[in-house]
Amino acid sequence: xxxxxxxxxxxxxxxxxxxxxxxxxxxxxxxxxxxxxxxxxxxxxxxxxxxxxxxxxxxxxxxxxxxxxxxxxxxxxxxxxxxxxxxxxxxxxxxxxxxxxxxxxxxxxxxxxxxxxxxxxxxxxxxxxxxxxxxxxxxxxxxxxxxxxxxxxxxxxxxxxxxxxxxxxxxxxxxxxxxxxxxxxxxxxxxxxxxxxxxxxxxx
Amino acid sequence: xxxxxxxxxxxxxxxxxxxxxxxxxxxxxxxxxxxxxxxxxxxxxxxxxxxxxxxxxxxxxxxxxxxxxxxxxxxxxxxxxxxxxxxxxxxxxxxxxxxxxxxxxxxxxxxxxxxxxxxxxxxxxxxxxxxxxxxxxxxxxxxxxxxxxxxxxxxxxxxxxxxxxxxxxxxxxxxxxxxxxxxxxxxxxxxxxxxxxxxxxxxx
Amino acid sequence: xxxxxxxxxxxxxxxxxxxxxxxxxxxxxxxxxxxxxxxxxxxxxxxxxxxxxxxxxxxxxxxxxxxxxxxxxxxxxxxxxxxxxxxxxxxxxxxxxxxxxxxxxxxxxxxxxxxxxxxxxxxxxxxxxxxxxxxxxxxxxxxxxxxxxxxxxxxxxxxxxxxxxxxxxxxxxxxxxxxxxxxxxxxxxxxxxxxxxxxxxxxx
Amino acid sequence: xxxxxxxxxxxxxxxxxxxxxxxxxxxxxxxxxxxxxxxxxxxxxxxxxxxxxxxxxxxxxxxxxxxxxxxxxxxxxxxxxxxxxxxxxxxxxxxxxxxxxxxxxxxxxxxxxxxxxxxxxxxxxxxxxxxxxxxxxxxxxxxxxxxxxxxxxxxxxxxxxxxxxxxxxxxxxxxxxxxxxxxxxxxxxxxxxxxxxxxxxxxx
DNA sequence: GATGAATGAGCCTTCATTCAT
DNA sequence: AATGAATGAAGGCTCATTCAT
Numbered sequence: 044x045x046x047x048x049x050x051x052x053x054x055x056x057x058x059x060x061x062x063x064x065x066x067x068x069x070x071x072x073x074x075x076x077x078x079x080x081x082x083x084x085x086x087x088x089x090x091x092x093x094x095x096x097x098x099x100x101x102x103x104x105x106x107x108x109x110x111x112x113x114x115x116x117x118x119x120x121x122x123x124x125x126x127x128x129x130x131x132x133x134x135x136x137x138x139x140x141x142x143x144x145x146x147x148x149x150x151x152x153x154x155x156x157x158x159x160x161x162x163x164x165x166x167x168x169x170x171x172x173x174x175x176x177x178x179x180x181x182x183x184x185x186x187x188x189x190x191x192x193x194x195x196x197x198x199x200x201x202x203x204x205x206x207x208x209x210x211x212x213x214x215x216x217x218x219x220x221x222x223x224x225x226x227x228x229x230x231x232x233x234x235x236x237x238x239x240x241x242x243x244x245x246x247x
Numbered sequence: 248x249x250x251x252x253x254x255x256x257x258x259x260x261x262x263x264x265x266x267x268x269x270x271x272x273x274x275x276x277x278x279x280x281x282x283x284x285x286x287x288x289x290x291x292x293x294x295x296x297x298x299x300x301x302x303x304x305x306x307x308x309x310x311x312x313x314x315x316x317x318x319x320x321x322x323x324x325x326x327x328x329x330x331x332x333x334x335x336x337x338x339x340x341x342x343x344x345x346x347x348x349x350x351x352x353x354x355x356x357x358x359x360x361x362x363x364x365x366x367x368x369x370x371x372x373x374x375x376x377x378x379x380x381x382x383x384x385x386x387x388x389x390x391x392x393x394x395x396x397x398x399x400x401x402x403x404x405x406x407x408x409x410x411x412x413x414x415x416x417x418x419x420x421x422x423x424x425x426x427x428x429x430x431x432x433x434x435x436x437x438x439x440x441x442x443x444x445x446x447x448x449x450x451x
Numbered sequence: 452x453x454x455x456x457x458x459x460x461x462x463x464x465x466x467x468x469x470x471x472x473x474x475x476x477x478x479x480x481x482x483x484x485x486x487x488x489x490x491x492x493x494x495x496x497x498x499x500x501x502x503x504x505x506x507x508x509x510x511x512x513x514x515x516x517x518x519x520x521x522x523x524x525x526x527x528x529x530x531x532x533x534x535x536x537x538x539x540x541x542x543x544x545x546x547x548x549x550x551x552x553x554x555x556x557x558x559x560x561x562x563x564x565x566x567x568x569x570x571x572x573x574x575x576x577x578x579x580x581x582x583x584x585x586x587x588x589x590x591x592x593x594x595x596x597x598x599x600x601x602x603x604x605x606x607x608x609x610x611x612x613x614x615x616x617x618x619x620x621x622x623x624x625x626x627x628x629x630x631x632x633x634x635x636x637x638x639x640x641x642x643x644x645x646x647x648x649x650x651x652x653x654x655x
Numbered sequence: 656x657x658x659x660x661x662x663x664x665x666x667x668x669x670x671x672x673x674x675x676x677x678x679x680x681x682x683x684x685x686x687x688x689x690x691x692x693x694x695x696x697x698x699x700x701x702x703x704x705x706x707x708x709x710x711x712x713x714x715x716x717x718x719x720x721x722x723x724x725x726x727x728x729x730x731x732x733x734x735x736x737x738x739x740x741x742x743x744x745x746x747x748x749x750x751x752x753x754x755x756x757x758x759x760x761x762x763x764x765x766x767x768x769x770x771x772x773x774x775x776x777x778x779x780x781x782x783x784x785x786x787x788x789x790x791x792x793x794x795x796x797x798x799x800x801x802x803x804x805x806x807x808x809x810x811x812x813x814x815x816x817x818x819x820x821x822x823x824x825x826x827x828x829x830x831x832x833x834x835x836x837x838x839x840x841x842x843x844x845x846x847x848x849x850x851x852x853x854x855x856x857x858x859x
Numbered sequence: 860g861a862t863g864a865a866t867g868a869g870c871c872t873t874c875a876t877t878c879a880t
Numbered sequence: 881a882a883t884g885a886a887t888g889a890a891g892g893c894t895c896a897t898t899c900a901t
Contacts, residue, residue, distance in 0.1 A: 051885095052885085055886095073277065076869080076871080077872085078869095078870080078871090086886080086887090087886065087887045087888060088871090088872085088887085088888070088889095089872085089873080089874080089887060089888065089889095090885080090886060090887075091872095092871090092872070093884095093885070093886080097871075097872080098870095098871070098872095153361070154358055196434075198418075198424055199424075199431065199434065199435070202415050202418065203407065203410075203411035203414075203435065203438070204411075205410070205414055206409070206410025206411040206412070206415075207406050207407035207410040207411060208410070209410050210406035210407075210410035210413075211403065211406045211410075213361050214402075214406065217361070220402055220403075227403065230400070230403065231403070231407065233442070234439065234442035234443055235438065235442055236442070237441055237442045237443075237444065238437070238438035238440070238441045238443075239438055239441075239442075240441065256860095280895060280896080281895075281896060281897080282895075282896090285863095290861080290862090291861060292862080292863065292896090292897085293861070293862055293863065293898080294860085294862075295897095296896090296898080301896075301897080302895095302896065302897095460881095481685065484873080484874060485874075485876080486874075486875090489884095494883090495882060495883045496875090496876085496883080496885095497876085497877080497878085497882070497883055497884065497885095498881085498882060499876095500875090500876070500877080501881080501882080505875075505876080506874095506875065506876095562766055565765070565825055565829070604842070606826075606832055607823070607832075607839065607842060610819050610822035610823045610826065610832075611815065611818075611819035611822075611843065611846065612819075613818070613822055614815075614817070614819040614820070614821050614822035614823075615814050615815035615818040615819060616818070617818050617822075618814035618815075618817055618818035618821075619811070619814045619818075622814065635811065638808070638811065642815070642847065643850055645849055645850045645851075645852065646845070646846035646847055646848070646849045646850030646851075647849075648849065663864095664864085667864090667865095688892080689891075689893080690890095690891075698865080698866090699865065699866045699867060700866085700867070700892090700893085701865075701867065701868095701893085701894075701895080702864080702866075703893095704892090704893065704894080705864075705865080709892075709893080710891095710892070710893095
């Protein structure tokens with residue numbers, strides 16, 4: 044019989060995750076100490092280690108939740124549209140928006156997610172695949188409607204898309220290029236769709 | 248009268264930079280200490296600080312040289328071709344090749360260059376612009392030949408391209424997707440060129 | 452009216468002591484945490500502190516029980532013999548056997564018991580005296596039979612014996628010298644008995 | 656060309672070792688922190704790690720020097736005597752004296768040396784062998800003079816002796832039994848010598 | 860110019876112990 | 881009685897950077 048309700052424990056967990064998100068986003072993974080996170084969460088240092096094995100595990104979780112939130116939005120919103128252009132445009136818009144709305148996490152995500160995804164047991168790989176699946180559904184739909192030739196290599200397509208979005212978002216966040224989310228998203232969607240329109244399977 | 252000739256100093260500088268490149272690439276920025284670099288370069292710890300203000304400055308320089316080497320190759324080789332497709336394909340190929348040939352620096356570059364580019368006084372921004380210029384020349388050439396409509400936003404185009412290449416290279420380096428440099432480069436070039444064929448100026 | 456019967460409480464106490472013995476022996480005092488003990492005993496961390504004031508007290512108790520078990524065996528088995536040589540040989544054999552059979556506790560005992568015996572309130576001193584008494588009985592018997600001269604300093608004799616056994620056992624446990632319990636015991640008994648045969652009281 | 660003379664470095668090393676001896680002896684290995692040692696030595700925390708890889712290595716060195724000092728004394732003084740009884744008596748006296756004169760180190764030695772000797776690369780084993788060699792020389796001399804039968808197992812003999820001395824010294828240091836170094840040493844020497852007088856080779 | 864000894868702040872992590880439930 | 885969440889002090893260790901020589 045737990046003396047402390049499951050909700051309470053959930054709250055603690057969530058408040059730690061939130062704090063970690065804020066602190067890591069604000070100071071960067073390297074510069075932010077576990078003590079910083081604990082203080083921001085209003086708990087003791089030691090408690091962090093009851094919920095997360097170590098700093099790495101905490102960051103991983105933060106990034107994972109960010110990624111999951113993004114994916115959930117993507118899947119839901121993309122499904123609302125039926126035209127290929129709208130689906131892809133929506134996906135790009137949401138992705139850009141997610142990054143722009145949470146620039147700190149965005150920075151963290153971009154600079155850590157690839158490294159994190161290498162850690163054994165990391166779920167980031169699974170999320171990457173999930174992202175690919177969203178794209179795949181769009182591409183397959185387009186192929187069925189003969190809007191693009193069948194057989195496009197989805198991972199290559201995903202890398203092109205994902206990479207471009209990342210770059211765009213990053214530069215915006217860092218004060219480089221102003222972003223017009225809606226129109227930029229449409230341009231990118233247009234370029235990529237036109238680009239693959241007549242392209243057949245290119246890679247296994 | 249300097250006790251040590253300018254050339255000698257240049258040599259020292261270069262050997263430090265080389266050592267830093269090797270060490271940072273091999274162990275990662277975080278795990279590599281200044282002492283590691285000094286040892287690899289065969290100089291004392293203290294000497295590093297005569298040539299570079301701090302660790303950050305040293306890394307910046309390493310990345311900058313890597314970027315510069317890449318750009319020099321790009322500019323030279325791209326200029327050899329006259330067909331748009333060949334120019335773009337060459338650019339992509341060289342970029343991928345640079346990353347694949349030096350996976351350690353590639354990793355460093357990808358995970359640090361954007362951060363580095365924020366540091367005041369960093370020259371990375373200038374190199375980004377130089378990269379943009381290479382692209383711009385290709386795009387303008389294409390526009391003149393009416394292969395694409397005039398006015399494509401080159402920075403957006405660059406981000407798409409650069410981001411995609413980065414992602415592709417990263418995943419290859421980390422054992423994800425096998426890379427077929429030549430064909431992959433051509434596919435990407437094809438997609439992007441087709442994509443922008445009918446697209447007019449979209450952003451400032 | 453106690454909610455928990457006295458027996459139940461005894462069971463708890465004993466299961467904690469058993470767990471502590473296992474855990475401390477397996478991991479060493481330093482490396483074993485109270486949480487480890489609690490888990491092994493199947494109780495909560497907090498409960499340990501109802502039965503023992505702190506970690507030190509718990510270890511003391513574990514060692515004490517080990518020592519007591521050893522003494523009980525010694526007293527019982529030694530009494531079965533009437534020849535001095537057999538009495539001493541048996542004592543040594545049992546002592547060695549106890550250590551060799553429980554190498555973990557043996558290690559703990561050797562490296563902690565002397566420290567523990569300093570703690571105020573520790574009963575280890577009393578057990579030392581009890582050990583001395585066993586020896587004394589043997590020595591006195593021998594004196595009566597004129598096998599040794601009267602007046603041997605029993606504590607000195609005990610230290611010699613105890614120390615030698617400890618060393619022998621320790622080195623065996625740590626893979627140093629192979630132990631042949633029976634013959635080694637007899638050799639030691641022989642040396643010491645012959646050694647004190649003609650020795651008169653030396654110290655108060 | 657070292658900027659700091661080798662002597663200076665030696666001084667530092669020695670002052671750290673001395674401080675470590677003092678601090679570990681006074682507070683116990685566990686309770687003494689590296690910071691304590693650094694403070695006592697008047698150096699920074701970090702410097703300790705320039706001279707010793709870690710805490711363990713520092714303790715090892717302290718114990719080793721203590722042991723070496725003891726052995727040097729033993730070897731030198733024992734050689735001065737020709738009668739077996741005097742040789743053994745001297746050895747025991749010096750050993751007891753060493754422990755009694757430095758009770759802190761003695762405690763450290765007794766409670767740590769056996770553990771330390773297990774560490775790979777520890778020199779304690781070598782010192783143990785050296786101690787055995789001193790004994791062996793005495794025993795062999797005695798055997799030649801027909802004072803004892805040839806073939807006594809020197810390691811068993813050493814354990815008996817060493818263990819007894821340890822116990823005696825320990826109890827004295829902890830306020831147990833008063834020690835009369837000279838006479839106790841002679842008693843022990845007498846017991847052991849008489850004990851082995853007629854004993855032939857007993858173990859490999 | 861060069862050295863490398865020295866610094867010392869700072870960080871992650873552990874764990875005995877407490878106490879609200 | 882029993883739980884186990886929570887605490888928080890403490891400690892070993894690293895390493896960028898400085899500075900006397």
